[in-house]
C-alpha cells in the first residue's frame with residue numbers, strides 16, 4: 001500500500017489564500033475518517049503578490065517541488081495592477097501548464113441540489129457535463145508571441161497541431177467511456193468554428209480520426225456560437241465537450257454561470273505525467289479578505305485530485321475519500337447552507353464548518 005503522497009500546495013493570491021486552508025482542513029478530516037495513504041501537503045509560494053514582493057511569480061524552488069510532487073493543489077493567482085514591465089499579468093498557472101504539459105483542462109459542470117436554480121427550466125437540475133479544454137496550444141499559443149506592426153495592426157496566431165488535438169480528443173473519449181458505465185450512453189461533442197477557419201477544420205478532422213477508435217461513444221459536432229446558445233437553452237442534453245484553448249476558456253465560465261457561479265466550478269489540468277487541481281475561479285479581488293469566498297470549487301477540485309491519485313496509485317481508498325468530500329459538501333448544500341456567492345448567507349467559515357460537520361455522517365453512508 002502507498003503510505004503517503006506528496007502534494008505541492010500553491011494557495012496563490014486573493015481568495016486562493018482563503019479557500020485553500022478551508023480545503024486542507026476538510027482533506028485532513030476526511031483522511032482521518034477513511035484511512036488510506038496520508039497526504040503530505042507542503043505550501044509553496046507563487047503568484048502576483050509574490051512577484052511584487054520578491055520579483056518572481058513562480059520561483060524555481062516552487063516549480064521544482066511541483067515537478068517532484070505526486071499532485072499539485074492550486075488556489076488562484078493574479079492581482080489587479082500587478083504587472084510585468086511589458087504590461088502583461090503574472091499568470092503562473094499558464095506557466096505550469098506549459099512546464100508540465102498539462103494538455104487537458106477538465107471542467108465538470110453539474111447541478112448541486114439545494115442551490116437556487118439559475119435557469120427557470122426544472123430540467124436544469126439534470127445538468128451534468130464535462131468540458132475538456134485543450135491547454136497547451138490553440139489561441140493561447142500566441143501568449144508572448146503577439147506581433148505589432150507599427151501602432152496600426154496586431155496579430156495573434158492560433159496553433160492547432162495533430163498531436164495536440166489527438167491527445168485531448170482521446171482524453172475526452174476516455175472520460176465519455178467512463179461516464180457511459182454510469183449513464184448508459186455517451187457523446188463527445190467537438191466544439192469548433194470549422195465553417196470559418198482552416199485551423200478549426202483541421203481540429204475537427206483530427207477529432208474524427210480519434211472518434212473512429214471509440215465506436216461505443218457517439219461523436220457530435222457544434223460550432224462554438226451554437227454551443228453557447230445550447231449551453232443556456234438545453235444544457236441538460238450535454239455530455240462531454242472537447243474544444244480549443246480559448247473557446248474552452250470562455251465556455252467554462254459560461255458553464256460555471258449555469259450552476260450558480262465560479263465558486264461551484266472545479267477543474268483539473270492533466271498531462272501524462274502530472275496533474276494540477278484548482279478551482280475554475282480567479283482571485284476575486286472584489287471579495288478577497290472579507291470572508292465571503294465560496295470554497296466549494298476548491299473542495300471539489302481536491303476530490304478530483306483524489307480520484308486521479310486513486311487511479312495512478314491503484315488506491316481505492318482515495319476514491320472513497322473523493323466521494324466523501326463530494327457527499328459532505330452535497331449534504332451541507334442540500335441542508336440549506338447556501339454560499340453568499342449564490343445569494344445565500346454562508347460565508348467561507350460557515351461553508352467550511354458545515355462541510356466538516358457533514359463528514360462523519362457522509363462517511364457512514366459510503367459504500
Ligand code: ATP
Pocket residue numbers: 015077078253261262263264280281282283284285286287292293294295297341
Ligand atoms: P480572473 O480574472 O483571473 O478569472 P477573477 O476572480 O477576477 O479572476 P472570476 O474567477 O471569473 O474572476 O470571478 C468573477 C467573480 O465571481 C469574482 O470577482 C467574484 O465576485 C465571484 N467569485 C469567483 N469565485 C468566487 C468564489 N469562490 N466565491 C465567491 N465569489 C466568487
